[in-house]
Amino acid sequence: MSTPIQPVIKCESVYKIFGENAEKVLKKTDGEVDTESLLEAGCVIGVNNASFDVHKGEMLVIMGLSGSGKSTLLRCISRLIETTAGNIFIDGEDLLGMNEKELINVRRNKMGMVFQSFALLPHKTVLENIALPLQVKGISTKDSMARAMDMVNLVELTGYENAFPRQLSGGQQQRVGIARSLAVEPEMWFLDEPFSALDPLIRKEMQDEFLRLQSVLHKTILFVTHDFDEALRLADRIAIMKDGVIEQIDTPANIVLNPATEYIAKFTRSVRRERVLSCQTIMEEYDVNTDLSDITVSKNAIIDTVAERVLSEQKPVAVLNEQDEIVGTLNSKIIIQVMFGETNNLPINNNAESQA
Structure with missing residues (x-):
């Protein structure tokens, strides 16, 4: 009998409730969270009972409209914010039970993060920006610059390594952000609306580039977007959120063909199968x-x-x-x-x- 493959990321009944009485209110609900009662208690729910696994090499796109909880969920899984309740495991390790030193180690060695804001240092060149996280880890300048140059070539910015951010287009700046996150060779890649600030044409080019990189690197990816077309194009599976709840998690094909709720059906009606x-x-x-x-x-x-x-x-x-x-x-x-x-x-x- 074969042993089941352990997921890279495992979430079990994850809740994130904002407000002073969050934990007290959650205990009273006995796991059945009512949004209206939370609002009456002065609380707002960000993530409501999220449970799912992500396996090695899989790209899970978390999709939803503004305020749906998608970015909050990603921040819970990277522990940029603390969850109110539930369990999160990274490669079988209890993420929520880690001390500060263990958490820093996981972030530095296993997690790569890309956000909507490029957050490039304006006084550093492309190469220096990409090498920065490696130098934070204590890698020598020579080795970090060599690795950064490899990343420049990977994201096809060869010739721009000595340019400053102000000399680059929006798409090129985002490529630098992607290269920087990949420089540490993360096992998991977390991307929060990475292309939403880009023009439509550049966004399409970046999606193409992203798919090319994934075909080479085979990373385990959580990708947050509010764009359903982007989710359909990129995802192995899609998790669609509404009011903190994952309404449906499935392959793009099954979501389009078999929407679980009327809310999901609204997204799929105009999609050509x-x-x-x-x-x-x-x-x-x-x-x-x-x-x-x-x-x-x-x-x-x-x-x-x-x-x-x-x-x-x-x-x-x-x-x-x-x-x-x-x-x-x-x-x-x-x-x-x-x-x-x-x-x-x-x-x-x-x-x-x-x-x-």
Whole structure:
């Protein structure tokens, strides 16, 4: 019998209530927090009974409107603020039970953080800004500068290493912030609205860059955003919050196809399913006796990018994994159903990733 893989981050019934009587009020509620009663007691709830796991290499996007509790939850998990109740474990260690020295060690060695504010030091160059956290750890100037230069190249800012922040565009400044957070080689990467201050075009470029970096680095990521399109584009899973409660946590495809509440449904109504679903999500089981088309598609390809090719074929199209092995098939019928049919009739394959 195999041992279950331990999550990198584990949250158990996490609460954050702001106000002098927070803990007293929470005890009286017996775990069933009523927002109105909290307001009457002079308290405001930031996070309400959040429980979830994040596994190694996974990108969980925490999404919600302003005041939903998404940034508060991220700050609880990084312990930038103290929780009112609950448990948080990092690699199996009790985060809330750590003393100051242990907490500093975890932040320096396991956590990388990027915020909406670039927070670059204006009198230091790009290279010096990136090297700063390494020097705080006691790494020599020579070694920290060499590592910082590696990060400059990674985020494709080569040639700007001696520039000052005022000489960079907003997107370039955010790249410096990203490089600085990666310089310490964190196991976990926490990003709080990192692109929200950028122009739409630059934001799209930064999303592309972020996806490129993740394909190389495979970090465990918590990414906070208020932009549903951004969440759909980046996430392995999405947690949507409202009034401190996680209304639904699931894959982008399942959230779009099966919204758990009316609140979630409002976000998903305008989303075109073919722009969210991948081939592996809707592929049918492969029968070795099937007469296949000459064309093939990747299991990770989004339906929107392959629909025209599949629709033009009379025969089923093979879906291939990274090793070019056939793991399923697509046909024009299922593509039409995705684009124009009822969502509850779609044969969604939730285990496709693990099976492939």
